[in-house]
Amino acid sequence: MAMAELKVVPDNRKKRIIMLRFMAHGHLNPFMALARKLVQRENCTITIVNTPLDIQKLKSSFLYHSEANMSFAEVPFNTAEYGIRRIQRTQKNPPMNSLSVSLKHLQISRPPSGSLVWLWYGVHFSLSLNISQIESGEEFSLLDFTEALRLHQIQLGRDLKYVDDAVSFFSPRKRQFLFCLSSDAILLNGIEELDKMGAAYFHRRMGGRPVYMIGPVCSFPKKEVSSDFSAWLDLHPPRSVLYVCFGSQLTILPSQMRELAKGSKESGVAFIWVIRPPFGFSATAEFDPEWGSYHWLASGGRAVFNSQFLETEMGVCLEMARGIESATVGSAHVARIIRTVMGRTDMGLEMSRREGEIQKKMEGAFQQRDGLKGSSVSAMDDFLSTVK
Secondary structure, three states: OOOEEEEEEOOOOOEEEEEEEOOOHHHHHHHHHHHHHHHHHOOEEEEEEEOHHHHHHHHHOOOOOOOOOEEEEEOOOOOOOOOOOOOOOOOOOOOHHHHOOHHHHOOOOOOOOOEEEEEOOHHHHHHHHOHHHHHHOOEEOOOOOOOOOOEEHHHOOHHHHOOHHHHHHHHHHHHHHHHHHOOOEEEEOOOOOOOHHHHHHHHHHHOOOOEEEOOOOOOOOOHHHHHHHHHHHOOOOOOOEEEEEOOOOOOOOHHHHHHHHHHHHHOOOEEEEEOOOOOOOOOOOOOOHHHOOHHHEOOOOOOOOHHHHHHHHHOOOOOOOOOOOOOOOOHHHHHHHHHHHHOOOHHHHHHHHHHHHHHHHHHHHOOEEOOEEOHHHHHHHHHHHHHO
16 A cells, blocks of 8 residues: 655745655655656645655665656654664665654644545555454454455465564554544545445545545656666567566565466566565565576565455456465466466456456546546546645
8 A cells, every 4th residue: 555645835936745655665656656747737846755765765766757846855764763673674664653753853834734645445444444353254354344355364464464463563553544534635546447446435434525536646767777678578469478576565485486486487478577585585685596597587576455356356367376374386387377367268368358448447547638537637636626
């Protein structure tokens, strides 16, 4: 779930929008894309607030493009000063709640006139606000999101599954999510045509305050970086390349990574893999050849409930395995699943047809012609109009 707080500060010349990103690397891409979209659509200046280390990483990343109306403001962060003994090895940034005291160092000449929260998916939100429901059985429904699909324990990420070990983690996260629901409005990184159920959840939880579906918002690498990928992709026919990614924070066991690598290669399908070090290793660990063949692995890489939604609701996904500890997936099974999805099988062709429909809906959400506007364009207009 991507989450960011946006505060609009009144200014006689230009509106100043202050953006504070949730401290997880995978949220960087859509967060920066939202900032650029606001700059392009509105006569405003953007101030991105973050820790010195995070700003340094952002400026050196392949996603950063210099913008005249975008600037950075650093907030100091010292773990000892704020009573935090250590940060987990796998975290590249401090947890969001630890920055609350640091923010007092940011000098703002006038108080913010409003605050917004930018979110993905209601399932993770619901689970975090009602953590006790996870212990209700192997399979369970969400207490405040009953229209969503039932979940199974082995579908949960480690941060949700081991409740007893994560009490200290859930308390600040629940507090943060409750703050979200007290905001003036929520921006959803999705489109109305594809996630009406998720939108309805946030409309209900916001009690009538605005919910704007302005997505999907995503950024692109600098041209000099993306050209290499584009040139390689252009060598392959449309819909012939497999993209492998586990998101920004979760990963798999070394043994599972080896089988996935071997099976992907055995499938005969061209693929790009955004990979992070396997479970049990630091996120900054050097690549170990034992994890798989290095020459076709990129760097990067979390998906928690996406597969169930994409398979059951959207019909564009086939689940390969569940549970990082319990899933034993051999390379032959990996190769068979990939060929089923990517090949000219009945299932593969049906998935391709559904993907085409989704693509049209996503393109339609951003269309502007003959006086007609797509749903995401209209939502952004409504949001900016309300801010004014």
